[in-house]
Amino acid sequence: xxxxxxxxxxxxxxxxxxxxxxxxxxxxxxxxxxxxxxxxxxxxxxxxxxxxxxxxxxxxxxxxxxxxxxxxxxxxxxxxxxxxxxxxxxxxxxxxxxxxxxxxxxxxxxxxxxxxxxxxxxxxxxxxxxxxxxxxxxxxxxxxxxxxxxxxxxxxxxxxxxxxxxxxxxxxxxxxxxxxxxxxxxxxxxxxxxxxxxxxxxxxxxxxxxxxxxxxxxxxxxxxxxxxxxxxxxxxxxxxxxxxxxxxxxxxxxxxxxxxxxxxxxxxxxxxxxxxxxxxxxxxxxxxxxxxxxxxxxxxxxxxxxxxxxxxxxxxxxxxxxxxxxxxxxxxxxxxxxxxxxxxxxxxxxxxxxxxxxxxxxxxxxxxxxxxxxxxxxxxxxxxxxxxxxxxxxxxxxxxxxxxxxxxxxxxxxxxxxxxxxxxxxxxxxxxxxxxxxxxxxxxxxxxxxxxxxxxxxxxxxxxxxxxxxxxxxxxxxxxxxxxxxxxxxxxxxxxxxxxxxxxxxxxxxxxxxxxxxxxxxxxxxxxxxx
Amino acid sequence: xxxxxxxxxxxxxxxxxxxxxxxxxxxxxxxxxxxxxxxxxxxxxxxxxxxxxxxxxxxxxxxxxxxxxxxxxxxxxxxxxxxxxxxxxxxxxxxxxxxxxxxxxxxxxxxxxxxxxxxxxxxxxxxxxxxxxxxxxxxxxxxxxxxxxxxxxxxxxxxxxxxxxxxxxxxxxxxxxxxxxxxxxxxxxxxxxxxxxxxxxxxxxxxxxxxxxxxxxxxxxxxxxxxxxxxxxxxxxxxxxxxxxxxxxxxxxxxxxxxxxxxxxxxxxxxxxxxxx
Numbered sequence: 001x002x003x004x005x006x007x008x009x010x011x012x013x014x015x016x017x018x019x020x021x022x023x024x025x026x027x028x029x030x031x032x033x034x035x036x037x038x039x040x041x042x043x044x045x046x047x048x049x050x051x052x053x054x055x056x057x058x059x060x061x062x063x064x065x066x067x068x069x070x071x072x073x074x075x076x077x078x079x080x081x082x083x084x085x086x087x088x089x090x091x092x093x094x095x096x097x098x099x100x101x102x103x104x105x106x107x108x109x110x111x112x113x114x115x116x117x118x119x120x121x122x123x124x125x126x127x128x129x130x131x132x133x134x135x136x137x138x139x140x141x142x143x144x145x146x147x148x149x150x151x152x153x154x155x156x157x158x159x160x161x162x163x164x165x166x167x168x169x170x171x172x173x174x175x176x177x178x179x180x181x182x183x184x185x186x187x188x189x190x191x192x193x194x195x196x197x198x199x200x201x202x203x204x205x206x207x208x209x210x211x212x213x214x215x216x217x218x219x220x221x222x223x224x225x226x227x228x229x230x231x232x233x234x235x236x237x238x239x240x241x242x243x244x245x246x247x248x249x250x251x252x253x254x255x256x257x258x259x260x261x262x263x264x265x266x267x268x269x270x271x272x273x274x275x276x277x278x279x280x281x282x283x284x285x286x287x288x289x290x291x292x293x294x295x296x297x298x299x300x301x302x303x304x305x306x307x308x309x310x311x312x313x314x315x316x317x318x319x320x321x322x323x324x325x326x327x328x329x330x331x332x333x334x335x336x337x338x339x340x341x342x343x344x345x346x347x348x349x350x351x352x353x354x355x356x357x358x359x360x361x362x363x364x365x366x367x368x369x370x371x372x373x374x375x376x377x378x379x380x381x382x383x384x385x386x387x388x389x390x391x392x393x394x395x396x397x398x399x400x401x402x403x404x405x406x407x408x409x410x411x412x413x414x415x416x417x418x419x420x421x422x423x424x425x426x427x428x429x430x431x432x433x434x435x436x437x438x439x440x441x442x443x444x445x446x447x448x449x450x451x452x453x454x455x456x457x458x459x460x461x462x463x464x465x466x467x468x469x470x471x472x473x474x475x476x477x478x479x480x481x482x483x484x485x486x487x488x489x490x491x492x493x494x495x496x497x498x499x500x501x502x503x504x505x506x507x508x509x510x511x512x513x514x515x516x517x518x519x520x521x522x523x524x525x526x527x528x529x530x531x
Numbered sequence: 532x533x534x535x536x537x538x539x540x541x542x543x544x545x546x547x548x549x550x551x552x553x554x555x556x557x558x559x560x561x562x563x564x565x566x567x568x569x570x571x572x573x574x575x576x577x578x579x580x581x582x583x584x585x586x587x588x589x590x591x592x593x594x595x596x597x598x599x600x601x602x603x604x605x606x607x608x609x610x611x612x613x614x615x616x617x618x619x620x621x622x623x624x625x626x627x628x629x630x631x632x633x634x635x636x637x638x639x640x641x642x643x644x645x646x647x648x649x650x651x652x653x654x655x656x657x658x659x660x661x662x663x664x665x666x667x668x669x670x671x672x673x674x675x676x677x678x679x680x681x682x683x684x685x686x687x688x689x690x691x692x693x694x695x696x697x698x699x700x701x702x703x704x705x706x707x708x709x710x711x712x713x714x715x716x717x718x719x720x721x722x723x724x725x726x727x728x729x730x731x732x733x734x735x736x737x738x739x740x741x742x743x744x745x746x747x748x749x750x751x752x753x754x755x756x757x758x759x760x761x762x763x764x765x766x767x768x769x770x771x772x773x774x775x776x777x778x779x780x781x782x783x784x785x786x787x788x789x790x791x792x793x794x795x796x797x798x799x800x801x802x803x804x805x806x807x808x
Contacts, residue, residue: 311577378763382592403666
């Protein structure tokens with residue numbers, strides 16, 4: 001596979017880094033220009049988890065920890081973490097001598113403020129991640145003690161600069177956090193300082209000369225460029241004008257071509273394991289044609305997931321086999337479920353609908369429906385057109401609807417004015433962080449994006465979700481999630497399609513930027529350019 | 532009729548245009564016969580080169596037949612072109628006729644309205660309209676109509692202004708004919724030829740606007756069209772050139788053919804140009 005090329009690059013980097021006495025060392029200096037697509041609305045990563053903010057935010061703001069590609073925690077602003085026996089007290093020992101970009105010292109008060117007043121209140125996922133945190137003590141300037149109501153082991157997976165950036169208390173205290181000036185003039189502790197934002201063109205970050213890590217960052221300047229046109233992005237990559245493009249900013253078809261044709265361009269699927277994206281169809285379970293679970297199961301059975309991956313995403317990704325991603329198999333939280341045939345089974349789906357009494361009329365149509373498509377580009381439109389054809393084969397005639405982003409969000413998450421919706425969700429590093437929001441009754445939050453828009457509500461499932469959140473024992477936890485997956489494979493308020501694998505395209509001149517599990521959402525403090 | 536054909540056929544390129552146009556109409560009308568299935572139907576052979584796996588013009592990224600798309604797209608393009616033009620001509624004639632015939636306040640009001648429409652760049656206005664109404668075949672037709680009628684209104688107004696004081700119209704007045712009858716039965720037939728010419732050219736513009744909208748992703752996602760094919764294949768131009776090249780050629784020759792026919796009609800119907808060539 002193409003990945004070997006990347007592995008070679010990693011090995012080479014490793015050889016250079018650890019090879020003691022090797023001729024080359026990390027070179028300081030240079031500008032890294034990379035693609036940010038689309039332009040972010042603000043730079044407030046503590047208010048919005050929007051992708052483009054994630055590409056730039058973690059270069060400016062540090063988190064308490066980062067994670068390597070094996071999922072191990074790498075100390076950043078916290079040097080270590082201790083958890084008490086009962087899991088209800090978590091103590092962070094903060095790094096000393098860290099300063100904000102404006103020169104003020106970073107202390108435990110900043111951490112306390114960030115978690116209690118920012119992440120728990122205005123962050124989209126923070127209320128979930130830090131749900132159990134009832135109070136925070138700061139015995140001294142470099143010790144933070146979190147008091148929890150219940151053990152919350154998943155919290156330790158949500159401490160990266162993208163998921164939980166540490167923000168300066170002195171610039172936010174007393175302000176309305178959502179509209180504070182900090183959003184467009186970010187001040188963090190990260191390796192790069194915010195310098196300039198030319199709307200419609202680029203955001204420029206410069207080296208933080210007083211960064212806490214000795215000798216880092218290597219790069220003098222980072223420029224995130226916005227190029228709205230897909231072909232122009234690909235040619236900018238080809239010409240070496242930009243050196244790095246993540247989250248399919250360069251489409252798979254072009255990425256594969258560049259990897260093959262250009263010696264200095266490689267691709268990787270690393271750096272997305274903490275994001276864990278899942279393509280899916282959300283159904284309106286309260287009204288319209290899909291209130292009956294049989295129909296939803298039939299749809300899941302009919303779709304040829306492998307075909308969609310092969311043709312639309314050029315083979316990158318895995319067919320979904322359950323409500324939970326197979327990436328959770330490592331922690332024992334994944335099991336293969338029925339009604340998820342990788343290659344689709346139209347005959348079986350037709351039989352399910354026949355048996356349930358949905359008769360085909362003379363044109364072979366059992367029911368008609370409107371199918372909304374996530375307005376994130378032509379890949380999704382193509383996917384929708386494929387599904388439209390397959391559903392036609394099982395007698396469900398759907399019309400496609402493709403609107404602009406605000407209209408679509410409003411339709412799905414404010415008005416619930418839809419029948420079925422093609423979408424993708426980040427399942428993140430733990431089901432509590434990324435999956436619960438899709439199914440819990442308490443996650444039917446009108447007006448909040450990317451939560452339970454199906455309005456599926458099942459008291460039994462709610463109880464299991466609650467139990468899964470608190471269970472510290474891995475084996476019992478895996479049993480709970482097996483039951484959850486069984487219920488969801490039966491009721492299917494959401495039909496998962498495939499685990500997306502995003503591609504990062506990079507110029508081999510850029511080294512040292514691939515060690516974090518956060519991938520493009522990492523700090524780039526260790527990245528350097530080789531001329 | 533024979534005279535008309537003689538005049539028309541003197542313009543060789545117009546005849547060529549007519550032939551091509553007839554071919555396009557023919558393909559559009561038998562699209563469902565030669566490609567009976569849905570043009571959106573996927574297959575297991577994505578990105579086949581032209582001629583490979585039984586695809587005359589190749590297949591796209593999910594294995595849809597490009598040739599089938601072009602045949603079905605021809606139907607869409609021609610229908611949208613004709614319907615939108617018909618609607619635009621109808622509205623334009625009514626506005627222009629009333630303004631030209633009555634003059635005065637009616638003229639002022641109607642022409643100011645027309646000017647409002649004319650001052651907005653037409654393609655941007657069409658994008659706006661389709662974005663406001665949801666993208667569908669109806670909204671595309673409405674958008675094209677709304678941006679196309681002012682030109683007709685202007686033209687018809689000019690013709691009516693020139694004709695309304697001629698002797699034959701005055702004679703009609705003397706005979707006590709109603710305004711409605713004079714406009715419809717006497718003046719309109721006399722300015723039909725420029726309307727036919729502008730109408731024929733408008734079909735070409737309408738096809739271009741439709742393709743442009745579909746290219747920008749504002750077409751009806753349920754209807755196959757040339758613009759959609761180009762927009763879908765554009766990102767793959769370097770890997771699979773055939774996906775957007777063939778629909779592009781289809782648009783090019785259709786629009787060219789319609790323009791040639793329009794030119795020929797102009798030559799044949801405009802008495803002042805009869806001695807040309």
